[in-house]
Amino acid sequence: MTMMFVHLRRVVCLLVFLHFISVLVLAEGEKEVVTEVANNDVEAAVMDQERAWETYLDIPNFTREELGENDILGESGNADLKDAVWKTLVTVKESEIHFKNGTACMSEWKKVVEANEKTVKDAAGATERIKGIIKKIDEVADRETKDKYGKITTMKLKDACDGEKLDKLLQEIPKVLKETKEKAPGKEVVFKIAEAKQAELLCKATRSNVAHVLIDIERKVEGITTFVGDYNRSDKAMLVKRVAEGINATLRNVTALIDNVTVQNRFAVGRIKTLVQDWKEAYAELERLAKLEGSTPLGSNQKCKIEEKKSQLEEISGLIAEPQKEIKKATDTVGAVGEDAKKERKEYADEVNRRVTEAIKNVTTGMEEKKDEVAQEKMRREEEARRAAERAREEERARQAAEKDKEVERVRQAAEKAKEVERARQAAEKARLAAAQKAKEEKARQAAEKAMEEKAKRAVEEELPQKKKKKRDGSSSPALVHSPLLLLLLCVLGCTAVLISVPMTQLHS
Numbered sequence: 001m002t003m004m005f006v007h008l009r010r011v012v013c014l015l016v017f018l019h020f021i022s023v024l025v026l027a028e029g030e031k032e033v034v035t036e037v038a039n040n041d042v043e044a045a046v047m048d049q050e051r052a053w054e055t056y057l058d059i060p061n062f063t064r065e066e067l068g069e070n071d072i073l074g075e076s077g078n079a080d081l082k083d084a085v086w087k088t089l090v091t092v093k094e095s096e097i098h099f100k101n102g103t104a105c106m107s108e109w110k111k112v113v114e115a116n117e118k119t120v121k122d123a124a125g126a127t128e129r130i131k132g133i134i135k136k137i138d139e140v141a142d143r144e145t146k147d148k149y150g151k152i153t154t155m156k157l158k159d160a161c162d163g164e165k166l167d168k169l170l171q172e173i174p175k176v177l178k179e180t181k182e183k184a185p186g187k188e189v190v191f192k193i194a195e196a197k198q199a200e201l202l203c204k205a206t207r208s209n210v211a212h213v214l215i216d217i218e219r220k221v222e223g224i225t226t227f228v229g230d231y232n233r234s235d236k237a238m239l240v241k242r243v244a245e246g247i248n249a250t251l252r253n254v255t256a257l258i259d260n261v262t263v264q265n266r267f268a269v270g271r272i273k274t275l276v277q278d279w280k281e282a283y284a285e286l287e288r289l290a291k292l293e294g295s296t297p298l299g300s301n302q303k304c305k306i307e308e309k310k311s312q313l314e315e316i317s318g319l320i321a322e323p324q325k326e327i328k329k330a331t332d333t334v335g336a337v338g339e340d341a342k343k344e345r346k347e348y349a350d351e352v353n354r355r356v357t358e359a360i361k362n363v364t365t366g367m368e369e370k371k372d373e374v375a376q377e378k379m380r381r382e383e384e385a386r387r388a389a390e391r392a393r394e395e396e397r398a399r400q401a402a403e404k405d406k407e408v409e410r411v412r413q414a415a416e417k418a419k420e421v422e423r424a425r426q427a428a429e430k431a432r433l434a435a436a437q438k439a440k441e442e443k444a445r446q447a448a449e450k451a452m453e454e455k456a457k458r459a460v461e462e463e464l465p466q467k468k469k470k471k472r473d474g475s476s477s478p479a480l481v482h483s484p485l486l487l488l489l490l491c492v493l494g495c496t497a498v499l500i501s502v503p504m505t506q507l508h509s
Contacts, residue, residue: 052103052253053374055246056096060239062089072234081227085237088220092244095213095251102203102210102254104363108356109199110261116192116268119185120275126183127275129176130282133169137289140166140304144288155288161304170312173286177319184323185276190330191352193276196269198352200262202360207258210251217248276327283324290317 064086068074073082137143140161145153157166221244224231231237290313292306306313 049103049370050374050377052099052250053370054378055243055250056099057375057378058246059092059243060089060236062236062240067236071236072230073236078227078230078234081224081230081234081237084220084223084227085231085234085240088217088224088244089240091213091216091220092240092247095217095247098206098210098213099247099251099254100364100368101206101360102251102258104360105199105203105206106254106258106261107363108359109196109203109258109265111359112192112196112199112356113261113265113268116196116272119189119192120268120271123183123185123275126180127278129180130184131278133173133176134282134285136165136169136172137285140169141289141292143285155285155292157292157304157306163304166304166306166309170309170316173289174312174315174319177286177316181323185272185279185327186323187326187330189272190276190327190333193269193272194349195352195356196265198349199356200265202353202356203258203261207255210255210258214248214251214255217244217251221245221248276331280324280327280331283320283327286316286320287324289313290320 064082067082067086067089072078073085139158141155141157144155221241224237224241227237231241292313
């Protein structure tokens with residue numbers, strides 16, 4: 001039976017150990033998730049407020065009546081679709097306050113978490129030194145213990161106490177306390193824990209509101225898409241749907257970032273609580289050490305004469321009194337019990353809530369200013385784009401005008417060249433015709449001359465026999481014989497003169 005209990009105890013111990021290991025693994029896994037989420041594009045998209053605000057600035061300002069103007073939403077058969085689009089538009093506009101609250105709350109909570117992380121980091125060296133002191137106390141004294149019945153055994157020096165170690169320890173403790181005083185956690189650190197808790201409550205409530213709006217937007221977008229074949233023919237319905245999807249993505253980023261800070265806060269608060277607990281336990285241990293005055297070890301070794309260390313113990317007691325009191329009061333206030341204590345705790349909680357709410361309000365105001373900046377920047381870019389487009393259009397018009405002028409000039413030059421070619425052709429044709437006419441006339445003249453010569457020759461040949469006969473007869477004188485020949489010669493010369501004068505007249509014309 002005894003062996004069975006022994007085995008069961010071993011099994012239980014093993015299960016406890018495995019559970020501890022699994023918790024550590026889960027914690028490391030969550031830590032990796034925090035790092036991954038912090039480095040992914042989701043956070044980048046949310047933290048870039050300019051991009052986020054542009055999604056809200058893109059929301060159209062249609063009235064219910066304007067939705068139906070110049071669009072199929074105005075047709076009598078599309079009243080239900082128009083109603084669905086209008087409700088989606090209203091929900092999208094109203095989601096802006098949830099975006100501001102979610103982003104502002106996340107931003108302020110993140111500041112608190114990062115402040116806690118910085119506190120732990122800054123106090124790490126001092127904490128290790130104070131924990132090192134406590135370990136050295138264990139070398140010269142036995143710690144206070146409490147049994148299962150509640151009986152307390154107070155701290156006492158070890159039987160084999162090493163006097164030299166005790167002397168060095170009592171000299172080192174005041175030095176360490178003085179040097180770590182500025183890094184030791186005080187009431188502000190404890191209150192930061194409570195502030196982180198209050199910020200967590202506010203941000204989780206805000207996240208819940210954002211998640212509700214997300215669901216509402218998704219349902220309304222789905223409501224638009226149920227009008228298959230109609231909504232995608234409406235430019236305004238498509239615009240509202242597209243804007244709603246952009247707002248949905250932006251709000252999802254807000255919830256993702258709040259989830260990121262939630263995990264980050266879990267580790268930060270855990271570490272800072274451990275920090276505070278380490279110092280509380282160190283103060284308690286040092287307080288017990290300071291009360292060892294007058295006690296002596298029970299063994300035969302009398303090297304540790306604690307009664308001779310009164311001044312050193314009093315110095316230690318004085319150094320820890322104020323910070324120990326401060327941190328105890330702060331932790332008691334945060335986790336107070338009893339009617340009076342609960343009242344004090346409520347007052348503090350209200351103060352923390354006021355501070356966090358005020359901080360979120362300030363961030364929201366800053367976001368509104370950022371929205372105005374983004375709107376002005378967007379207007380500037382749009383105006384710049386409009387001017388650039390106008391310049392481009394003007395340049396295009398100038399280019400086209402230049403091209404047109406160039407084409408007109410080209411056509412003019414081509415026409416002029418064609419005219420010159422035509423004039424040259426006509427001149428050449430005229431010259432050719434004139435040359436042909438001249439050649440024709442010359443040929444005619446030559447033919448006429450030849451004919452005249454032939455005629456004259458025949459006439460002469462015909463007259464010769466007559467002349468001979470007359471000569472024989474003696475009936476004619478030389479003057480009468482030559483008179484017909486002279487008359488014929490004059491006729492030939494006259495015709496030739498006429499033929500020559502006609503071509504010269506044509507050439508001059």
